[in-house]
Amino acid sequence: MLLPETSLITKPPPSLEFTSLSELYEQYLALFVGKEFRCPRGIPIIFLPRHFFHLAKLRKGTRTKFTIEEEESQIKRMKNGFGEYAVDAKRSQTLSWIPEILSAPHEIWEYREKKTADEVFIREYNKSGSPFRALLLLREGNHLVPVTCMTVRRTGIKEHRRGRRLWPK
Numbered sequence: 001m002l003l004p005e006t007s008l009i010t011k012p013p014p015s016l017e018f019t020s021l022s023e024l025y026e027q028y029l030a031l032f033v034g035k036e037f038r039c040p041r042g043i044p045i046i047f048l049p050r051h052f053f054h055l056a057k058l059r060k061g062t063r064t065k066f067t068i069e070e071e072e073s074q075i076k077r078m079k080n081g082f083g084e085y086a087v088d089a090k091r092s093q094t095l096s097w098i099p100e101i102l103s104a105p106h107e108i109w110e111y112r113e114k115k116t117a118d119e120v121f122i123r124e125y126n127k128s129g130s131p132f133r134a135l136l137l138l139r140e141g142n143h144l145v146p147v148t149c150m151t152v153r154r155t156g157i158k159e160h161r162r163g164r165r166l167w168p169k
Contacts, residue, residue, distance in 0.1 A: 012125045013100055015093040021078035021085050024092055028052045037102050040167055044143040045102055054148045057088035098149055101135045112163035117147045120160045134160045
C-alpha cells in the first residue's frame with residue numbers, strides 16, 4: 001500500500017475559534033458555501049448550508065435531524081452561546097482542515113459496502129493520538145457532497161481503507 005511521503009505529512013491547519021452557534025455557522029458559510037472545490041480527480045465537491053448539521057454534529061436535546069428552512073434563522077440568532085443547541089466541539093473546530101483534505105488528500109477510497117458514504121478522503125497529519133482525518137462524501141450526480149469528517153486513530157484507519165482505492169492509483 002502506498003503511504004504518503006513523510007514530507008507530505010504536515011501539521012494540521014489552525015482550528016476554528018468560536019463562542020456562539022451563529023459565529024460557528026458564519027465561519028462554515030464563509031469557508032465552504034459558494035466556494036469551488038474539486039478533488040484531485042477533478043470531481044466538483046459542493047457544500048450547502050444543510051451540510052453544516054452533520055459536519056458540526058449539531059444536536060438540540062436528543063434531536064439530530066434538522067432542515068435548513070426550520071433551523072437557519074434560529075442558528076443565526078444564537079449570538080450568545082449555544083442555547084438549546086450543542087455541537088461536537090472537536091469536529092467543529094477542525095472544519096477548517098477540510099479544504100486541505102479535499103485539495104491534498106493522501107488517499108481516496110471507494111467503500112466496498114456503502115453505509116453512510118460512497119467515498120472517503122484520508123489525510124494524515126503530524127500529530128499524536130488520532131493523526132488521520134477521514135472526510136466521508138456521497139455521490140450526487142456528477143459531484144460529491146460531504147457527510148461528515150472525523151479524526152481516526154492509526155489502529156482504526158484500516159476500516160476506511162476497505163474497498164477500492166481511487167486515488168492515487
